[in-house]
Amino acid sequence: MDELPVPQLFMDIYERLPRQGPGLAECTGRALALMGELPRAPQVADIGCGVGRQTLDLAQQLGPTAHITAVDFYAPFLATLRAQAAELGLDEQISTRVGDMARLDFEPESLDLMWSEGAIYLMGFGEGLKAWRRYLVPKGLLAVSELTWLRDDVPAPCRSFWEAEYPAITTAEQNIETLEGLGYRSLGHFALPVDAWEQDFYVPLRQQLASLRGEGPLGDDDRAVVASMDQEIRLFESYSAYYGYVFYVMQRTD
Numbered sequence: 001m002d003e004l005p006v007p008q009l010f011m012d013i014y015e016r017l018p019r020q021g022p023g024l025a026e027c028t029g030r031a032l033a034l035m036g037e038l039p040r041a042p043q044v045a046d047i048g049c050g051v052g053r054q055t056l057d058l059a060q061q062l063g064p065t066a067h068i069t070a071v072d073f074y075a076p077f078l079a080t081l082r083a084q085a086a087e088l089g090l091d092e093q094i095s096t097r098v099g100d101m102a103r104l105d106f107e108p109e110s111l112d113l114m115w116s117e118g119a120i121y122l123m124g125f126g127e128g129l130k131a132w133r134r135y136l137v138p139k140g141l142l143a144v145s146e147l148t149w150l151r152d153d154v155p156a157p158c159r160s161f162w163e164a165e166y167p168a169i170t171t172a173e174q175n176i177e178t179l180e181g182l183g184y185r186s187l188g189h190f191a192l193p194v195d196a197w198e199q200d201f202y203v204p205l206r207q208q209l210a211s212l213r214g215e216g217p218l219g220d221d222d223r224a225v226v227a228s229m230d231q232e233i234r235l236f237e238s239y240s241a242y243y244g245y246v247f248y249v250m251q252r253t254d
């Protein structure tokens with residue numbers, strides 16, 4: 001992918017955050033625990049890894065026999081991940097690969113575990129699950145987090161915001177039906193707590209936005225980027241009970 005699908009300022013802001021989406025080490029661990037026992041030396045891929053906070057957590061939680069290939073289409077994120085992996089002594093365990101999640105170049109049935117936090121929406125939940133299944137070994141494992149309605153009585157401003165931003169947003173029941181229809185068995189699911197949005201994502205994002213505003217007037221495109229991030233944060237402040245990221249943990253049925 002040569003051209004960025006979002007303005008450069010968007011990536012510049014995100015590059016300075018510890019994560020590029022909601023997540024917490026405890027949630028990564030909880031999803032991993034739902035999988036039961038893994039092979040002794042699992043081959044793992046983390047798709048749409050960003051700067052890879054969860055890649056590092058996974059590497060630590062899986063231990064030195066695991067190998068993780070972290071894939072993202074934005075090379076500067078991967079450079080940050082490599083630097084942090086080296087600092088933590090995890091560089092033997094983690095390789096990085098610039099790639100498009102819609103055209104992964106893994107061998108068929110070569111991965112024991114596929115992971116993707118806050119990124120499958122870029123393909124669509126069902127599309128991603130369908131496309132990635134072929135890379136998993138039989139009975140291979142997959143964990144993804146996906147924006148999901150948490151309640152049925154979503155207030156209109158919240159519903160219309162997300163239906164415009166991400167029309168495919170649906171309920172956990174519907175997503176489980178989708179995954180079961182695509183040759184997976186659900187091993188469990190859970191919603192990420194508010195802290196997973198705040199700690200490493202919205203708290204530092206608010207700081208980035210404030211310091212950008214302090215640097216003086218922005219051009220039209222950059223102002224639009226900042227305004228849309230502000231709007232998303234404000235929506236969350238009012239309506240976090242109604243939507244959130246849900247971790248879906250599953251296994252190939254055959």
Ligand SMILES: C[S@@+](CC[C@H](N)C(=O)[O-])C[C@H]1O[C@@H](n2cnc3c(N)ncnc32)[C@H](O)[C@@H]1O
Pocket residue numbers: 001018019020021022023047048049050051052053054071072073074077099100101102116117118119122
């Ligand atoms: C919302 S971020 C999540 C990053 C990380 N998993 C996390 O939770 O912090 C989505 C990531 O997907 C990457 N991405 C976007 N389109 C992609 C594509 N077509 N192929 C691979 N990565 C992509 C972005 O660069 C970004 O790092």
